[in-house]
Amino acid sequence: MGATIKDVAKEAGVSVMTVSRVINHKDYIADKTRVKVEKALKKLNYMPNMNARNLVTNKTDFLGIVVPDISNPFFGDLVKAAEKIAKERGYSIILGDSDGDPEAENGYIEAFRSRMCDAIILVAPRIDDQKIRELSKAIPLVLVDRMISDDDIIQVYLDNAEGAYSAVTHLINLGHTRIGFIMGPENVPNTYRRKVGYVKALEDHGIAVDEELIVQGDFITETGERAFAELIKLPRRPTAVFGSNDLMAFGFVRAANEAGFSVPGDFSVVGFDDVYLSAMMEPGLTTVKYPIIQMGKQAINVLLDSLSTKETVNLRANLKHELIIRRSTRSILDEEQ
Amino acid sequence: MGATIKDVAKEAGVSVMTVSRVINHKDYIADKTRVKVEKALKKLNYMPNMNARNLVTNKTDFLGIVVPDISNPFFGDLVKAAEKIAKERGYSIILGDSDGDPEAENGYIEAFRSRMCDAIILVAPRIDDQKIRELSKAIPLVLVDRMISDDDIIQVYLDNAEGAYSAVTHLINLGHTRIGFIMGPENVPNTYRRKVGYVKALEDHGIAVDEELIVQGDFITETGERAFAELIKLPRRPTAVFGSNDLMAFGFVRAANEAGFSVPGDFSVVGFDDVYLSAMMEPGLTTVKYPIIQMGKQAINVLLDSLSTKETVNLRANLKHELIIRRSTRSILDEEQ
DNA sequence: GTGAAAGCGCTAACAC
């Protein structure tokens, strides 16, 4: 197959060590020798065998990132941002898309920690805490978009409860008291955090939680449509709806429109994430902006800081959300309810 | 760090070879020995060092895929589909996002062919033909979404000129004669193929090409917005716009809405790709459906077929587009222009 | 069924 360092050494009439030094720009090499080696390198079209090199050096300058669904722009943006910073700091990123399958997640993690990567960025909402704790002992790791009660694990996240609290409070301030809630999928911690925020906002304002108004969803448009179908059947309908993510909010709006209702006329709707589509739909969706880009950047920065200093750095980065008010919500304070 | 095979052998009181055999389910091992080894494996939490293993076996069961922008759902879907098939056939996928930077593209390619992967899937519109030809001699490779005049290279693509021709013809049939065109980035062959289709459609219908109506874009939403800003300044505005991809079409629609115009009232807009958001936005985007999923699947299948048979298989797959008509385009035949 | 020896391609450490 490809030429090895030995072939190059023979071709150039030097030792393999000299070739190695030329390749890695190490030590001083006499100009004459260097030129000879470089010529041989080019002639044989040499490419280093990374497996051999990494076996010796025990590093790869690669960072592995595991995400549940790369075709979801949320994760696309996250990876993009992470990659940019990684590149600036001399690392490349290898991506594994688990498709939400815990087994696939494990496969990538094992490959990555089997010396393919120097560290791992984990965006894996479904893996359980214990597994994460074990992993973090085996390889440097940053946990993204999720918090874990363990101060030794580097983590970058947004408090989803706070975001949900802002969204629901916004609706309450507009006069809504019957507020529907479309939940995210089960087994995803952020789903529950968002519910915590929803409940707390209601309670803080003296509104009783009505379980009828809470419907299960799955973070996709279709479940938003199904949520509409359920909520519309209620004897006492909600006047507002908080969707656990934008896609489900879209689905709700679309289904409402199709059934002849208007948003925000009949229902005020708030989403979560602020994917770029939220600004483009009619009406623009009021939503909680997720600092995705910042999250990706910060994850890499904190991770690499800890890699290089070997010291414990500022491990927890708790980012802040922002409520983006567009036209899908309106006040009903002046109306009789 | 982690335990090695040697540690396990010592722990189990056997030779490294026996451990290796247990790990790889090779040869026959006495049940008693196997159990001993498995216990040691678990106790030491052994993970094989892939660098060492791959160095010997000279294979990795990884496929490397290089894409220009993973936050673009187009590539997200492509990767997703590729990954699914790869997994079914016993391979995993490593993704490198080059961010459109040829240097980064090269970096990933070199890493992949440096024994990190068994083969490469190249979705690399910017790399020049010569480079691809050279690469294909060094490592098995499939070229996706791009054609090259070389029958030895496995390739899966769509004729972009035909797709663009359909899109523009649709607009012409609706009565539009001033049709803006938001181009893709330079140095990307498909950008020019789409322009070829645009120009040909106009000429075939006796409409002169007006360079004023052609603006440069970069396949991202923002450049669609910028395109709107440019086109709106024209003394003779277009009544329709063909965006070289959906994202830029989205950007145009968003900017138009913000400026108080309506789509399709004031502008008919056609995109290219049919990413899933196209169906979800308001109004649904008329677009040229790209057989992305099929392309991703086919790429892997053809590649792996050729890997396993070592024989030349059916190398060229030329896929077909489809025009999806939604509500972002309308006829102006009955109106005075 | 199991083990010992050799070597994959490279670099670290130490000579000279």
Place this chain on the structure above:
DNA sequence: GTGTTAGCGCTTTCAC
């Protein structure tokens, strides 16, 4: 400045 030696962790080959 350059070469020699040893060894990274694993599998292949061949012996027993």
